Amino acid sequence: MPTLFKFAQTIDYLTEQVGRLLYSIVILTVGIGFYNVAARYLGRFVGLKLSSNALIELQWYLFSLMFFIGFPYILKHSANVRVDFLYAHWSPKRQALIDFLGTVLFLIPFCLIGIYVTFNPVLQSWGQLPDGSWGAWEVSSDADGLPRAPIKSMILVSFALLLLQAISQAIKYGAILQGYEPALREIQSETEKPPIE
Template identity: 65%
Template sequence: MRESRRFSLISRLLKFSQFIDNCADKLGWLSNWLVLLTIGVGFFNVVARYLGRFIGVQLSSNALLELQWYLFSLTFLLGFVYILRHGENVRVDFLYTNMSEKKRALVDFVGTILFLIPFCLIGIWVTFNPVLQSWGRSSDGSWGTWEISSDANGLPRAPIKTMVPIGLLLLLLQSISQAIKYLAVLLGYHQVAEQIRLETSENINIE
């Protein structure tokens, strides 16, 4: 009975993990298009800048310049989730590569629980009030105008600042998804270990 309940719980957690993974893949697809859009806006800004100088007309604007780095920021804030899901993050793995799959899963599980998840939670907590202030919330609880660029004709700051805690929240959800998969491997779910191997293109040993 206890084994049956544990199997049912892990199965439900893995379904939740799969849902988060699917969302991460969609964010990765979106990030790819954001890269192309960033390049396009950047290319236009360069051409407009030099062509405008040549013909004596202001073709570019601060809004377009800021849009370029807004898109660049979004690429990373959303792309981190996809990177974590597919194990493309940088690792210092002198010992890690020679470990068995269960030992790797243990290292990843402990690291995710002790470091990555707390980092996301602290990041969300630290950025929450500054984001509210950017939207115009005062210390007395009243609301005013939202934060705008200090440059003429620039873009508002509040929307892009809001994406920081949202990006951390998405990273938190993916961290939980990864932790679920690592736990499943530790409990002997070899199909999950194979799934991780295929997703990260790693050669692993399963004990």
């Protein structure tokens, strides 16, 4: 169990680093959004086009990226919304059992299905043709728009990161069920810590 727990801690470290990356993405998204609004109004005032579809789409891409790569971080810190008033009153082992079963029976299969279903559309977005050859990337239909392939690829990345974090959580829940105390302490500290310290 200690070896698996170390593996889970490595995944947790990766998730924390991705969570820290969200800081920059949020600031960049707000900055581009501010520029887009200011440029639109200032452009009307001076009679020039100061913004572009590329910047508007970049703002949309970054906003999507926040959600895509934020899912594993939310899972790690149990920041998802729980509507179960019974769960809070259960013992840590009972909570771990329910979380373990939910993760293994539902979340991990969901991630695997998500990867399977999105794999071919992402390849097609990069230009893979039905005969297996490669063509042009999928691009926005708007003038001066951005390529769609990079943001569509992030769907795969987000499912892969969520799958890794789900495996980490399952390992930690399993460790709690087997009485491995460091796992219980880590799970409890993750739910008590504020997000992204």
